[in-house]
Amino acid sequence: MSLLEVSDLTVSFGRRRVEAVRGVSFRLEAGQRLGVIGESGSGKTVTALAVMGLLPENAHVSGSVRLAGTEIVGRSESALAGLRGDVMSMVFQEPMTALDPTMRVGRQVAEVLRLHQGAESGRARDRVVAMLGEVGLADPERVADAFPHQLSGGQRQRVILAMALINSPDLVICDEPTTALDVTVQALVLEKLDEVLTAAGAACLFISHDLAVVSQVCDQVMVMLDGEVVEAGTVKELFTAATHPYTRGLVATSRLDLAEPGERLPTVEDYYAGEQR
Amino acid sequence: MKRAQLVIGLVLVGLVVVTAVVSIFWTPFDPVRVVPGQRLLGPGWPHLLGTDGFGIDIVSRLMVGARTVLFVGIISVGLAAVVGVPLGMLAGQAGGWVDEVVMRVADIVYAFPALLLAILLAAVFGGSTLTAMAAIGIASIPAFARVARAGSLQVIASDFVLAARASGTSRWAIAGRHVLPNLAPLVGVQASVGFALAILAEAALSYLGLATPRPNPTWGNMLRDAQELMWVAPLQALWPGLAIALAVLGFNLLGDGLRDYLDPRLREVS
Numbered sequence: 001m002s003l004l005e006v007s008d009l010t011v012s013f014g015r016r017r018v019e020a021v022r023g024v025s026f027r028l029e030a031g032q033r034l035g036v037i038g039e040s041g042s043g044k045t046v047t048a049l050a051v052m053g054l055l056p057e058n059a060h061v062s063g064s065v066r067l068a069g070t071e072i073v074g075r076s077e078s079a080l081a082g083l084r085g086d087v088m089s090m091v092f093q094e095p096m097t098a099l100d101p102t103m104r105v106g107r108q109v110a111e112v113l114r115l116h117q118g119a120e121s122g123r124a125r126d127r128v129v130a131m132l133g134e135v136g137l138a139d140p141e142r143v144a145d146a147f148p149h150q151l152s153g154g155q156r157q158r159v160i161l162a163m164a165l166i167n168s169p170d171l172v173i174c175d176e177p178t179t180a181l182d183v184t185v186q187a188l189v190l191e192k193l194d195e196v197l198t199a200a201g202a203a204c205l206f207i208s209h210d211l212a213v214v215s216q217v218c219d220q221v222m223v224m225l226d227g228e229v230v231e232a233g234t235v236k237e238l239f240t241a242a243t244h245p246y247t248r249g250l251v252a253t254s255r256l257d258l259a260e261p262g263e264r265l266p267t268v269e270d271y272y273a274g275e276q277r
Numbered sequence: 278m279k280r281a282q283l284v285i286g287l288v289l290v291g292l293v294v295v296t297a298v299v300s301i302f303w304t305p306f307d308p309v310r311v312v313p314g315q316r317l318l319g320p321g322w323p324h325l326l327g328t329d330g331f332g333i334d335i336v337s338r339l340m341v342g343a344r345t346v347l348f349v350g351i352i353s354v355g356l357a358a359v360v361g362v363p364l365g366m367l368a369g370q371a372g373g374w375v376d377e378v379v380m381r382v383a384d385i386v387y388a389f390p391a392l393l394l395a396i397l398l399a400a401v402f403g404g405s406t407l408t409a410m411a412a413i414g415i416a417s418i419p420a421f422a423r424v425a426r427a428g429s430l431q432v433i434a435s436d437f438v439l440a441a442r443a444s445g446t447s448r449w450a451i452a453g454r455h456v457l458p459n460l461a462p463l464v465g466v467q468a469s470v471g472f473a474l475a476i477l478a479e480a481a482l483s484y485l486g487l488a489t490p491r492p493n494p495t496w497g498n499m500l501r502d503a504q505e506l507m508w509v510a511p512l513q514a515l516w517p518g519l520a521i522a523l524a525v526l527g528f529n530l531l532g533d534g535l536r537d538y539l540d541p542r543l544r545e546v547s
Contacts (some may be wrong), residue, residue: 052443078447085444092443097436102458111454112444163444 001069003170003203004028004051011046017060020046022227024063028190030170032199033204035214035235037250044207045226051205052090053080067171070080086116088146088171090166094180095156099148105159106132106144112163131162134199136192154185158192165196172197173205178213190216211254215239223247246272283534286469289527297344306334309492326516329499330506335516336496342517345495346524347486349410350475354468356414361421361516362457362464363383369429370452380426383419391416391478399487409488413478417471424467454544462539469532473525480521496521506532 004027011021021043028034036044049055051065053072065072067088072080084090089112092098100108109131112126125144132140135158148156157177164172177193178186194217197204208214214221215235222232223244230244242248249271252258259265300308305323312332320327326335361383368379395412402408432438432455441451482488483497491498496517503513 036432054442068448081442081445081447083445084442085446090440090443092436092440098440100441100455100459101436102461103454111441111446115445160440163440 003026003030003032003068004205005064005066006047006051006086007064007066009047009050009061009065011043011050011055014058020227021050024224024227024229026222026229026232028171028203028205031201031203032220033206033218034219034268035221036205036207036224037209037211037214037221039209041226042224043227045175046176046223048090048205048207051171051173052084052088053077054062054084082116085112085163085169086167087169088173089167089169091157091160091164091172091174091177093176095153095160097181098160099156101148104145104147105151105156109159109163109166113166116167119210127166128162131166132159134196135159135161137162137164137186153181154189157181157185157189158179161189161193161196165200165202169202171202171203171205173207175207176209177206179208179210186213193217211238211250215254223250245274248272280534282530283538286527286530286532286534288301289523293347293524293527294344297347298338300337300340300344304334304337304340306337308333308337308494317506317513321513327512329513330502330510333494335499335513337518338433338499339496339516341494342496342499342520343524345406345483345489346476346479349406349413349479350472352410353414353417353475354471356410357417357421357471358464358468361418362425362460365425365427366372366429366452366456366460369426369433370448376426379422386415387419388430389416392474392481395482395487397464397477404482404487404490406489409479409482412482413475416478417474420471421467423463424463425460428463429456432456433461460533466532466536466539469528469535471526473532476521476524476528482516 006027007025009024010019012019024043024047026034036047038044046055050061051067052074053075055061061073067083070083091124099105106125106128109128113124113127118171129140129144132143137143137155137158143151143159145157151159157180161177174193178189181189190213204217206214206218219234220232221235221238223230223246224239225244225246231242231247233237238247239251242251246268249266249268252266252271255270256265278399305325310333312328315328315332316330318324318328318332324334324336326339329338364379364383365547368376391412394416395409398408398412418497429452433451438451439456446454458512479488479495480497483495484501486498486501488497489495499517500514500521503510503517506513
């Protein structure tokens, strides 16, 4: 039994049932990392939210999402709340808005711990500070007492990472965790993410539009386009033997080292014009 | 400029508060005892603003009036906030028919004239400070409910609430831990503006004799007494009128200043 089995997942929204995700199937073994890549609106985030059971109320979900054998689709909110943050957790894209501005960050991390472990406040504090240190924050004591606006984007994203990892979940979903960060900070955060995921032995569903980032963290990749999975395989297979023209475009644009000086840089459109474009 | 608004508001409000507190322990003269020999003295010494038609020191009466106004404001705005904010949060959080019912009832209360409510309460219980507070408080509930509902909707749609849900926080825990603290600035601004309205309403009600009865001084019933002496001593109406105007201005400026100060978008622009 795989840790996460998604089969024939279809999500549509509203009365007109606009389909955001169509018949997506994949599986993820314990400790494995799967990159999900695709452009904006390709259904990456909707897939992630469906796995977490966090889709808005106007979403219609069909198909099946099984986490360690337990069906997620159609489960009650309270049953899901018990799993979220404990067995599975999520790292969000925007470090600027994913932390409550009115709460000290240490308390926000402690809250996750308290919700699932019922830890007493004194001991929770030690765990929180230790976790903040583990994700690479230089002065965890001070950071724990800070409000979000007193921290930089990179620091906040690491706090969010700490929130997601403090209960040692089996599955961590990262939704473009480094998109909002500048390149140097991005490299640092990715490195830490890699480290803590390995240390915790957690599986990861890593969403990104950046093939270079995905190849740095993941061994398996799945390419999404207009709500469907168009290609899946190992990172190596994708780079060497992509079959779908869209994937070939992605690979070409990520290999800037192959571009000749003075030549025009490749774009995805050179390979794949799209159906509606 | 924005800062000046807040500072002037704070100074005026501070003045009212200090005056009210001092009046509990000390006033220059007895604010209710009639002194027949000293009727309608002009401004001077020792009666800085003169005396009224009963020979009572006007400064003393204004000071006690500030106390009444603050008391009525605090209780009525407090009542409105304590009832209105949870109702608004409930409407925003639950949505659907709960939202509809709560907000339509709020609309009905909002449409019902506050003055009529005050007359009703005064007719049943007799006009007193208490009925005035109740009437003003009930009439202010819808404003707080609306602010809280709009704010809740905004907070619930934010990333950090989604993040809290992704960590397993239940909806009700989110309401207490994330929504309420983020509503605090909005509610604070509304309270300040509501306070200004409460002062005006209290003045109007006691002017009409529907609130604090004489001989206890309020700015409203001082105005009423002054009206009868309009042709003899026109200055009599100026003092309570000025007090009302400055207090209302103070709370309005404080409310606007707070809004600008707390709104990060406006802060960046200025």
